[in-house]
Amino acid sequence: MDTEWHTGLAGEPVLLLGGRALYRPQVRALLLADLHLGKGDTFRRAGIAVPGGGTAHDLQRLDTLLATHPARVLWILGDLLHGPAPRAHWLAAWQAWRARHPELRIRVLRGNHDRALDADALGVEDAGIEQRDGPFLLRHDPRPTRGVHVLCGHLHPLAALPGLRRRWPAFWLREGLSVLPAFSAFTAGVVPRQRPGERLVACVEGAVIALPPWPR
Numbered sequence: 001m002d003t004e005w006h007t008g009l010a011g012e013p014v015l016l017l018g019g020r021a022l023y024r025p026q027v028r029a030l031l032l033a034d035l036h037l038g039k040g041d042t043f044r045r046a047g048i049a050v051p052g053g054g055t056a057h058d059l060q061r062l063d064t065l066l067a068t069h070p071a072r073v074l075w076i077l078g079d080l081l082h083g084p085a086p087r088a089h090w091l092a093a094w095q096a097w098r099a100r101h102p103e104l105r106i107r108v109l110r111g112n113h114d115r116a117l118d119a120d121a122l123g124v125e126d127a128g129i130e131q132r133d134g135p136f137l138l139r140h141d142p143r144p145t146r147g148v149h150v151l152c153g154h155l156h157p158l159a160a161l162p163g164l165r166r167r168w169p170a171f172w173l174r175e176g177l178s179v180l181p182a183f184s185a186f187t188a189g190v191v192p193r194q195r196p197g198e199r200l201v202a203c204v205e206g207a208v209i210a211l212p213p214w215p216r
Contacts, residue, residue: 001018001204001207001208001209002018002207002208003017003018003019003206003207003208004016004017004018004023004208005201005208005210007173009135009136009149009151009173009178010134010135010136010148010149011135012024012026012134012135012136013025013026015069016171016201016208017065017069017203017208018203018204018205018206018207018208019061019064019065019203019206020032020061020169020180020181020182020183020203021065021069021180021183022151022171022178022180023065023069023071024134025069027072027073027133027134028070028071028072028073029071029072029073029074029075029133030065030066030069030071030073030074030075031074031075031076031077031138031151031180032062032074032075032076032077032180032183033076033077033078033079033111033140033152033153033154033180033181033182033183034077034078034079034111034153034154034156034180034181034182034183034184034187035058035076035079035080035183035184036079036080036081036113036182036184036187037055037058037080037081037090037094038055038081038089038090038091054184054185055089055090055093055094056093057185058183058184058185059093059094059097061183061185062097062183063097066101066104071104072104072105073104073105073106073107074104074105074106074107075107075109075127075133075138076106076107076108076109076124077109077111077138077139077140077151077152077153077180078108078109078110078111078112078113078114078139078140078141078152078153078154079111079112079113079114079140079153079154080108080111080114080117080122080124081113081114081116081117091121094122095121095122095123098122098123098124099123105125106123106124106125107124107125107127107131108122108124108125108126108127109127109128109129109130109131109138109139109140110126110127110128110129110140111140111153111154112140112154132148135148135149136148136149136150136151137149137150137151138150138151138152139151139152140152140153140154141154142154142155142177142179144174144176144177145176146176148176149176149177149178150176150177150178151178151180152177152178152179152180153179153180153182154179155172155179155189155190155192156169156181156182156187156188156189156190157169157170157171157172157179157181157189157190157191157192157200158170158181158189158190158191158192159191159200159201159202159209159211160191161202161204161209161211167189167191168202168203168204169181169182169189169202169203170200170201170202170203171200171201171203172192172194172198172200173198173199173200173201174195174198175197175198179192181203194214195214196214196215196216197213197214197216198213198214199211199212199213199214
């Protein structure tokens with residue numbers, strides 16, 4: 001199976017990656033959503049027993065994507081964080097990862113979990129709520145905007161594949177709006193209610209499977 005799916009959005013060629021990210025080769029930009037750093041720490045502080053190592057695993061996956069799709073800028077479309085950063089176990093892992101990529105520009109759009117975002121401590125740029133970049137409007141909230149193609153996150157879309165009970169993270173491609181899958185492996189999600197002409201591109205163990213468009 002292929003690890004990337006070539007398509008066009010807003011007149012620009014893009015790659016949808018089985019690693020749950022979108023790549024714009026013309027501008028060497030990698031985009032992902034819903035990294036949710038520190039989610040495991042947040043759960044454990046609440047007394048919920050979950051395994052550790054989630055942040056390290058997600059950062060290793062991000063390293064793999066950057067090695068195969070060199071980027072000048074990494075856009076995070078909201079929910080970089082899941083909870084407050086101070087004294088969290090994942091913070092040292094993130095800072096060590098950031099130090100290995102000093103030339104990479106990282107721009108973070110604020111999501112609903114990013115209230116405690118400290119851009120300086122994390123070595124990132126706080127890009128606010130939304131940013132226009134080429135033919136795209138980047139934000140966390142999946143809200144269409146007339147005249148521009150929105151790239152966003154927040155919903156954690158999943159795809160149901162025929163014959164399989166498990167659900168897989170997916171890109172949800174809609175008219176004028178594309179929702180990226182949650183990058184974090186430690187997230188739940190929902191199978192969206194598609195409208196005619198929309199389609200899902202599932203991320204299955206690092207591969208991509210483009211499902212047929214929803215019937216008109």
